[in-house]
Amino acid sequence: MYLFLGVALAVLGVLAAANSLHVVKRAVRVWPRPLDRRGAEAMASYEFLVRFVGLIVALVGVGLILAELLAS
Numbered sequence: 001m002y003l004f005l006g007v008a009l010a011v012l013g014v015l016a017a018a019n020s021l022h023v024v025k026r027a028v029r030v031w032p033r034p035l036d037r038r039g040a041e042a043m044a045s046y047e048f049l050v051r052f053v054g055l056i057v058a059l060v061g062v063g064l065i066l067a068e069l070l071a072s
Helices: 002-018 020-029 037-071
Strands: none
Touching: 002 020, 002 037, 020 037
16 A cells, blocks of 8 residues: 555656746746746745655655565
8 A cells, every 4th residue: 555655656756846847937927927036036946845845755755665665
């Protein structure tokens, strides 16, 4: 059971980390008002946060995979 969950989390985390810039660029395109310097810096920090959380999720997935493999 944890093996399936670990693989799913690892794949989702890697996809989120790899596509973080695309996600933020899309958010900028649909943003309801033009961005000033402060807004652009906020979007850059959002890109970092999306990538960081994606990597953490991938790491949790790999940890679940390893835990399942070592337990059996």
